[in-house]
Amino acid sequence: MSVSAVRIRDLRKGFGAVEAVAGVDLDIGDGEFFSMLGPSGSGKTTVLRLIAGFERPTAGTVELAGRDVTSLPPFERDVNTVFQDYALFPHLDVLRNVEYGLKVRRVPRAERRARAREALRGVRLEGMEARRPAELSGGQRQRVALARALVNEPRVLLLDEPLGALDLRLREEMQAELKAIQRRAGITFVFVTHDQEEALTLSDRVAVMDRGRIEQVGTPAQLYERPATAFVAGFVGTSNRVGDVRVRPEKLQVDGLDGVGTERGPGQGDRHALGTVADLVYAGALTRVHVDLESGERVVALRQNLAASDDMPHRPGDRVRVRWHSAHEFRVADAGRGDAAEAAPAS
Amino acid sequence: MDDDQGLTAVAAARPAPGPRRRAAAVLHRRPRLRLTLLLSAPLAWLVPGYLGALAAIFLTAFWTTDTFTGEVVHQYTLANFQTLWDEPVYRTIALRSVGVAAAVTLIDMAIGLPMAFAMAKVVRPRRRPYLVVAVLAPLWAPYLVKAYAWRVMLAHGGLADEVLGPFGLSGPGYGLTATVLVLAYLWLPYMILPVYTGLERLPDSLLDASGDLGARPLRTLRAVVLPMVFPSLVAGSVFTFSLSLGDYITVKIVGGRTQLLGNVVYDNVGAANNLPFAAAVATIPVVVMLAYLAAARRTGALREL
Numbered sequence: 001m002s003v004s005a006v007r008i009r010d011l012r013k014g015f016g017a018v019e020a021v022a023g024v025d026l027d028i029g030d031g032e033f034f035s036m037l038g039p040s041g042s043g044k045t046t047v048l049r050l051i052a053g054f055e056r057p058t059a060g061t062v063e064l065a066g067r068d069v070t071s072l073p074p075f076e077r078d079v080n081t082v083f084q085d086y087a088l089f090p091h092l093d094v095l096r097n098v099e100y101g102l103k104v105r106r107v108p109r110a111e112r113r114a115r116a117r118e119a120l121r122g123v124r125l126e127g128m129e130a131r132r133p134a135e136l137s138g139g140q141r142q143r144v145a146l147a148r149a150l151v152n153e154p155r156v157l158l159l160d161e162p163l164g165a166l167d168l169r170l171r172e173e174m175q176a177e178l179k180a181i182q183r184r185a186g187i188t189f190v191f192v193t194h195d196q197e198e199a200l201t202l203s204d205r206v207a208v209m210d211r212g213r214i215e216q217v218g219t220p221a222q223l224y225e226r227p228a229t230a231f232v233a234g235f236v237g238t239s240n241r242v243g244d245v246r247v248r249p250e251k252l253q254v255d256g257l258d259g260v261g262t263e264r265g266p267g268q269g270d271r272h273a274l275g276t277v278a279d280l281v282y283a284g285a286l287t288r289v290h291v292d293l294e295s296g297e298r299v300v301a302l303r304q305n306l307a308a309s310d311d312m313p314h315r316p317g318d319r320v321r322v323r324w325h326s327a328h329e330f331r332v333a334d335a336g337r338g339d340a341a342e343a344a345p346a347s
Numbered sequence: 348m349d350d351d352q353g354l355t356a357v358a359a360a361r362p363a364p365g366p367r368r369r370a371a372a373v374l375h376r377r378p379r380l381r382l383t384l385l386l387s388a389p390l391a392w393l394v395p396g397y398l399g400a401l402a403a404i405f406l407t408a409f410w411t412t413d414t415f416t417g418e419v420v421h422q423y424t425l426a427n428f429q430t431l432w433d434e435p436v437y438r439t440i441a442l443r444s445v446g447v448a449a450a451v452t453l454i455d456m457a458i459g460l461p462m463a464f465a466m467a468k469v470v471r472p473r474r475r476p477y478l479v480v481a482v483l484a485p486l487w488a489p490y491l492v493k494a495y496a497w498r499v500m501l502a503h504g505g506l507a508d509e510v511l512g513p514f515g516l517s518g519p520g521y522g523l524t525a526t527v528l529v530l531a532y533l534w535l536p537y538m539i540l541p542v543y544t545g546l547e548r549l550p551d552s553l554l555d556a557s558g559d560l561g562a563r564p565l566r567t568l569r570a571v572v573l574p575m576v577f578p579s580l581v582a583g584s585v586f587t588f589s590l591s592l593g594d595y596i597t598v599k600i601v602g603g604r605t606q607l608l609g610n611v612v613y614d615n616v617g618a619a620n621n622l623p624f625a626a627a628v629a630t631i632p633v634v635v636m637l638a639y640l641a642a643a644r645r646t647g648a649l650r651e652l
Contacts, residue, residue: 054555074558081559087552091574100570101560152560 003066005030005156005188006051011060013046020046021057022212028156028190030065033182035191035199038209039235044192045084047209048158051190053077065155075104080149081158084165086141088133094120094144095129101152119151120144122181139170143177150181156188163198175202196236200224208232224248230332240299242273245329252301253323254289256313269326275299277318287312291322401633408626419622427627437611441631444608447527448591452538452584454531459538459583464572466539467546468554482539490533494600497529501601521603529601530591537586545579546572581643588639592632608632 006028013021021043028034036044049055051062053074061070069077080101088097095116102112120126123143133141142162149157162178163171179202182189193199199206200220207217208231216228227233239246254277275293282305289301299322303312314320364372374381408427411420431437466478485493498521500506507518519525549572557567595609602610608631615625 052555052559054558074555075561075563079559081556083552083556085550085552087550087556089553089556089571100557100562104561104566104570148560 003030004028004063005032005065006034006190007061007063007066008047008051009061009063011047011050011062012058013043013050013055014058019058019212021050024060024209024212024214026207026214026217028188029204031186031188033179033189033191033202033204035193035203035206036209037193037196037199037206037236039194041211042209043212044194044209045160048081048160048190048192051156052079052081052158078154079156079158080152080154081160082142082145082149082162084161086133086145088141088144088148090133092132093129094125094131094133094136097133097144098148098151100148105152115151116147119147122150123147123177138166139174142166142174146178146181150185150187153185154187156190157182159189159191161192161194163193163195171198178202200236206236208235210235226330227332229334233330233332238300239330241297242271242293242299242324242329243295245331247299247324247328247330249288249300250302251324251328252299254291254301254303254314255321255323257319257321267325270323271326271329273299273322275320275322277314277316277320279316280312280314289314291320293322404626404629407623408630410623412621412623427624430624431627431631437628440606440608440611441635443523443606444592444632445635447523447530447607448588450527451530451534451591452587454527455535455538455587456580456584458531459535459542460576460580463539463542463546463576466543467549468551479540479543482536482543486536490596493533494529494597497525497532498600501525501528521601523602523605525601525603526598526605526607529597530594531587533597534587534590537590538580538583541582541586542576542579545576545582549575578646581646585640585643589632589636592635 004027006026008024008026011021011024011026012019024043024047026047036047038044046055050057051064053069053072053076057070061068063069064078089100092100095113098119099112099116102115107115117126117129120129123146125140125143125147128136128140128144133144136144142165145162159178163174166174175198178189178191191199191202200223203220205217205219206223208215208223210231216223216232218226218228223232223236227236227239233239233246237248239248240252273293273295275291277289278292278298279288279290281288281290285305287303287305289303291299291301293299301322374384407419409423409425411422411424411426412418413420462482466475466482470478501518501521503520505518511517519528553571553575554567557571558564562570593609595607595613598605598607598610599613608628612625612628615621615628619625
């Protein structure tokens, strides 16, 4: 087996009485797009800063490509960071920002100019070389920050919520661009985000963090379909609790008792529960059907709006049968622990 | 309750506007009136009391005194400026004063920058206010007391001699060096505070980013910190430079026989009773400062004040 790009063992970091990182183990493969997902305060950014070397751990080790870098300062680590606030040098123009790392490493002027221009072309910013960061839009600054880090050809690129400050459209555009750049450059990406959709769509693997610990590491599909803990089940997508199992909202089928609204015929392995429609929430592509089950539990089912919205077969107060396939059920290890997003409407 | 009744009830519940409310409404509608009211008191002070005094000095510089009676003669003449230009001693004094101001400024920069950096970037945020207070504390002691404290320390056989004695050295005694030392001490807070403010506004992520891109701390200082705090350094230097240029007390107390522009003015107002000549001498620091400010303005530093 090849050496991990990043290997972390029992990493801990305390700030006063608060333990921001409380024992983390991670192995991130070479060329992997790896995300750390969690709510604010979960310790994901601190782990990133420990990998970069901005913080010294209270305990534990950080290895990069098999080399223990735990006690090395940032300028001796072969990683580069894209900061949440971009951290562009305001007194330098775009070209000088991008060539900063090369200049520090004494790359000859002609070569570093050429490489900086090439990096700017890679993020579609040719012609912007002479601008100051203040004269750029948020998306452009983001791309300068990316070029400034990538031009050094680091083994690992660390990205701290890099898309957090962008509006939705730009965000989606940049997500696609990031993924393309990562594939092209073949660099290991360690990507910190609190946006579960972003983590799922971009990553090869995701580590879900909560309260300084890793809850689960897996591929997006593993996390979504087989969440290991109640926290993961609630933070990555939403889930319904039915008895002692959980089911994702889009896996629930709502049938009228007279058969109205059935999208999929009954089959083997189906489970049922009876209930009353409590509310319908129209959300464009989908409608959320809130159903109060006879057991007293409330579940949310997603129904695709294949027809016009006023064709919705159910009305609040209707008696319905909620149906799902047993293969879509999952259990979590710590079922007793309340999961944050369970009762909230699906997002 | 139907809609009409509801509306009536709301209208009745609202009291008629009182005189204060009406005045506020008038002011809200008339921004120029608001500005006039805000500025009238400061302007009443600033124009006669401040600019008026400056104009009076400048005007006086063109008068002269009757050598016999000592009375000021209100007659336009360039004689005072002629004397300043022709007498080499005044040129020497002017240059010496500028040199003292420059030396004080450089010393304060050298001490103030690391101090401000420690306060803004190294010390924990919660402890910063205490350090700011510590820097400001000397400003609460009277100027004269501080200057005389230095006079005692620098006296022959005083603290300075005693501390330096074991190293085979002695204190500077009274003179030019002592003047520079004491002025640098007196004006240090005026350098630290603007630089501290400038550094506090410098995001930590810029320092992280520089290290992340491979720069060692000294490189980060040179390539990121210094260019970013340069305007603050210039802002601080405007204080240290102008305060040093105008000072006449410190040099009297620890300067020995040193002559600077400040005490030349003082001696001409007092002993020599030549107010017009004192005024002419006083225009020198004003002109030097105007040139300095013009240069500082080009660095964008005045926006930091």
